[in-house]
Amino acid sequence: MEVITRLFKTNIRQYGMIIALVVIMFLFTLLTGGLLVKPINITNLILQNSYILVLAIGMVLVIITGHIDLSVGSIAAFVGALSAIMMVNWDFPAWVAVVVSLVAGALIGAWQGFWVAYVRIPAFIVTLAGMLLFRGLTMIVLEGQSISPFPGGFQKISSGFLPDLANTATNMVSILAGIVLSVLYILNEIRDRRAQLKYRFEVSSQGLFVLKLVLLVAVINVFTFMLASYAGIPNILVLLFILIVMYSFVMGKTVMGRHVYALGGNEKAAGLSGVKTKKVTFWVFVNMGVLAAISGLVFAARLNAATPKAGTNFELDAIAACFIGGASASGGIGTVFGAIIGGLVMGVLNNGMSLIGLGIDWQQGIKGLVLLLAVAFDIYNKNKRAA
Template sequence: MAMLTKLFKNNIRQYGMIIALVLISVLFQILSGGTLLKPLNVTNLILQNSYILVLAIGMLLVIITGNIDLSVGSVAAFVGAISGVLMVSQKIPFLPSVLICLLIGAAVGAWQGFWVAYVRIPAFIVTLAGMLLFRGLTMIVLKGMSLAPYPKTFQKISSGFIHDPFGGRVHLLTLLIGAALSVLYIYMEMHSRRSKLRYQFDVLPPAWFAVQMILVVLVINLFTWVLAQYNGIPNILILLAALVAVYSFVMNKTVMGRHIYALGGNEKAAKLSGVKTKAVTFWVFVNMGVLAAMSGLVFAARLNAATPKAGTNFELDAIAACFIGGASATGGVGTVLGAIIGGLVMGVMNNGMSLVGLGIDWQQGIKGLVLLFAVGFDIYNKSKA
């Protein structure tokens, strides 16, 4: 029991947010009369929050370094506008247009990263200027009008589903993917446990470890079963899963990830240890620019239009997702999975409050309180430590 308490205390934010997500889902499932977890609504939840979750992954890296990016919503809108000009107005094919848009996002990130990393202007000021600049450029590119429709191939990024070769009323391929993910999860957890035992790290007792694996496997297969009742796995979920896997690996298993955490923990100590702090900051902002561009493309594909109002408040939702998911306001702390869980907490709250008929005024107020509580909880834990 003492070991369980220790493990829980060491991961209190991550476990706390998972518990909160479950409780919020159960609450709104009851209040909405069972509508929240219906297959159609679960699929809509994924589609509605996909572009925020993409942003949250990039924002997490920025926040871990101790910075902030207020421009991501405007950058997403700007790149969406460029994509509209390329694909709708100029009829440039899908793949070259997407590549051009991602390169523009990288250039925007490099522009802002240069001012933050090398000129040493605070990120808050640089990205606030970027928020205004790229919102203005969006208006100029679109001339105050929307561009639509996009090619069908591009729309499938946000509205398409993986094809089921088996047919039938239930999406069988989705169920098979769920089973494969379960096997992969069990293998990875057992491999990780063996490695920790080899180096004499604390691990869960065998009985609790088995309970954890059973619960996670049940959640995976229940989730895929719900998706299989509608149209199966959305294309955007594949993209999100790939991003989570890649960025989790980078942050946990690579030198670059260790350098990002070191920079956020103590910049001077990291520099004295040989970390090229300026280069790390620069590339984190380049990465944020690419993911902001990706988010803008996903949003444009879902809306099937490039509009001047795109990206409004995206930055606030992404920042809130990171902080609610366990990132520290002072940098050096946070996980990719935590940011995704934080984004899902916000998404379920938004969707659930809409289903039960709460107005936008109440929704904004409640989200603000949740964000304040999450950051306050982080400060409290640090003071106790």
């Protein structure tokens, strides 16, 4: 019991947000008469929040380094506008427009990263300027008009689903995906546990470990069965899964990830330890630019139009997702998985409050309180550890 308590305290933000997500889903399931967890609504939740989750993955890296990026919503809108001009007005092939859009996002990130990393202008100021600049450029290139429709193949980024193996009522690809993910998860957890035991790290008991595996495998398969009961696995979910796995690996298993955490924890100490702090900061902002471009493309594909108002408040939702998911406002702390959980908390709150008929005024107020409580909880735990 003592080991369990210690493990929970060590990961209190992450576990706390998972518990909060479960409680929020249970509450809104009761309030909506089960509507929240219907397969069609679960699919809609994924589609509606996909572009915010993509942004949250990049934003958590920026926050871990001790910075902030207020421009991502405007960058997403600008890249969406560029892609529309290329595909709709100039008849570029979709893949060419996507590649050019991603390069544009990287260049924008490099532009902002240069001012933050090498000129040493605070990221708040640089990205605030970027927010205004790229919002203005979006309106200029679109001339105040929406551009649509996109080619059908491009729309499938956000609205398409993986094809099924057979014409059955239940999507077999989703069922098989659940089984494969369960096996991979179990093998990965067993490997990690053996490595921890080999180096004499503290681990949970065998019984608790098995219970955790059973519960998470059940969650994975229930989730994929719900998707299978509607239309299967959305294409955007595949993209999200790849990004989550890739960035979790980079942050948890590579030198680059350790350098990002070191920079956020103590920049001077990281520099003295050999971390090229300016270079790390620069590439974190380049990465954020690319992910903002992906988010803009996903949103444009879902809306089937590029509009001057696209991306409004995306940056606030992404930042809120990171802080709710356990990132520290002072840098050095945060995980990709935590940012995704924080984004899902915000998404379920939005969806649940809409289903029960709460107005946008109440929704904004409640989300603001949730964010404030999450950051206050972080400060409380930090002060408690320091005491």
